[in-house]
Amino acid sequence: GAGVSQSPSNKVTEKGKDVELRCDPISGHTALYWYRQSLGQGLEFLIYFQGNSAPDKSGLPSDRFSAERTGGSVSTLTIQRTQQEDSAVYLCASSLTGDVGYTFGSGTRLTVV
Amino acid sequence: GQSLEQPSEVTAVEGAIVQINCTYQTSGFYGLSWYQQHDGGAPTFLSYNALDGLEETGRFSSFLSRSDSYGYLLLQELQMKDSASYFCAVRDSGSSASKIIFGSGTRLSIRP
Numbered sequence: 001g002a003g004v005s006q007s008p009s010n011k012v013t014e015k016g017k018d019v020e021l022r023c024d025p026i027s028g029h030t031a032l033y034w035y036r037q038s039l040g041q042g043l044e045f046l047i048y049f050q051g052n053s054a055p056d057k058s059g060l061p062s063d064r065f066s067a068e069r070t071g072g073s074v075s076t077l078t079i080q081r082t083q084q085e086d087s088a089v090y091l092c093a094s095s096l097t098g099d100v101g102y103t104f105g106s107g108t109r110l111t112v113v
Numbered sequence: 114g115q116s117l118e119q120p121s122e123v124t125a126v127e128g129a130i131v132q133i134n135c136t137y138q139t140s141g142f143y144g145l146s147w148y149q150q151h152d153g154g155a156p157t158f159l160s161y162n163a164l165d166g167l168e169e170t171g172r173f174s175s176f177l178s179r180s181d182s183y184g185y186l187l188l189q190e191l192q193m194k195d196s197a198s199y200f201c202a203v204r205d206s207g208s209s210a211s212k213i214i215f216g217s218g219t220r221l222s223i224r225p
Contacts, residue, residue, distance in 0.1 A: 042217035056212050104155035
């Protein structure tokens, strides 16, 4: 596609439920990031995929968070047993080479009630 | 660890010039990037400096001094639409395969 697509755009879930967030990067982009942004705050790094290399998972806040990238394209971020502090906007970004100029998706606004 | 510091808020007048500073600490260095984010929107890439000096793109310029671990974003002829948050970002090591870390962002407010 022309840009990075994320779905759903909004998600309201009950505390304790699992959620899956999807990211469709720009076709051919080898690098893919997930960030989390709370209201009025900066971007918190979660996980980084680069080509066929093992992902950098050092930003995942707990073992309730996991992410996959299938076939070097679509990525899914899964949050198990959601907590209220997980409420935030989850942003995905991709880049052709991983160097510069990342393109961000519009994000998924997750609200845990 | 790696860290970036930038002012939390800056206010300027329409038509004026404003500079947003960023200092960083990293174990290596692979370039400084700037992103703009409007309220409710996604960050968009503005500029990238890998070498010392000034890079100009229209009304926006970005500067880097690697010896000072310092850079800035310069916005000229400010327009109301420039009201947004601006983030500096660096890789956390000297490797192109390492993750990108963002600063906390500078909220730019422009007055008529």
